[in-house]
Amino acid sequence: MNKETKQAMTCACKLLTTRRRTRRELEVHLGRKGFSSEVISLVLEKLEHYGYLDDKTFARLWVEQRLAKRGLARLKSELKEKGVEPGLISEIMSELEPEAEYNAAMALALKKVQKSGGCYPFPRMAGFLQRRGFSFEIIGRICRALTDSRILSDPTDSQC
Numbered sequence: 102m103n104k105e106t107k108q109a110m111t112c113a114c115k116l117l118t119t120r121r122r123t124r125r126e127l128e129v130h131l132g133r134k135g136f137s138s139e140v141i142s143l144v145l146e147k148l149e150h151y152g153y154l155d156d157k158t159f160a161r162l163w164v165e166q167r168l169a170k171r172g173l174a175r176l177k178s179e180l181k182e183k184g185v186e187p188g189l190i191s192e193i194m195s196e197l198e199p200e201a202e203y204n205a206a207m208a209l210a211l212k213k214v215q216k217s218g219g220c221y222p223f224p225r226m227a228g229f230l231q232r233r234g235f236s237f238e239i240i241g242r243i244c245r246a247l248t249d250s251r252i253l254s255d256p257t258d259s260q261c
Contacts, residue, residue, distance in 0.1 A: 109136045109144045117148070121159045124149070125184020160185045160193045170209065173202050175234020206235045206243050214247070223248060 102110070112134055113127050122130075124145055131141045148154035163183075164176050171179070173194060180190045213229060214221045223244055230240045 105136060105140050106143060109134075109140050110147065112136075113144050113148060114153075117153055121162060122154070123156050123159050123184045124154055127154065129184075156185050157189060157193070159183075160189055161196070164193055164197070168197070168201060168205050170205070170233065172206065172230070172233055172235030172239065173197075174236060178234070202235065202239050203242060206230055206233075206239050207246070209233065210243050210247060 109131055113131060116122055116127060116130060127145060127148070128141055131144065132138075136144075145154060160180055163180060167176060167179070177190055177194065180193075181187070210226060210230065213226065226247070227240050227244055230243060231237075235243075
């Protein structure tokens with residue numbers, strides 16, 4: 102290994118000590134540091150061979166860790182920004198339980214209601230969940246369930 106390759110490997114390993122990264126993230130970072138494309142591809146191949154770089158594992162862990170606070174649309178967007186292939190994103194999303202997004206949204210909504218003292222306006226809840234990247238279908242189900250159980254206040258109700 103020549104000097105430039107060793108430097109690139111050291112730089113990549115330092116990045117991987119803080120958190121897992123995608124191949125694209127490392128490629129962009131090493132490119133910004135001024136390493137040649139040949140050296141970058143050599144380093145990335147070695148890291149993949151050693152098992153330190155795996156986009157599928159990265160995507161699976163990313164979704165697993167962040168699903169409690171984000172909707173699937175937001176997670177897909179984040180993975181796309183990180184350079185994960187669209188086919189891989191679809192594969193990871195299809196592995197999720199059908200009700201995983203609903204359960205995550207319900208837990209967030211109940212936590213929000215609890216912090217507010219028990220009464221929370223319907224439009225604010227819908228906006229909150231939308232900003233977190235939950236689908237309109239999930240938002241509708243959550244808001245209907247909470248309104249039916251009188252946890253959310255009706256938009257026409259002025260008691261809250």
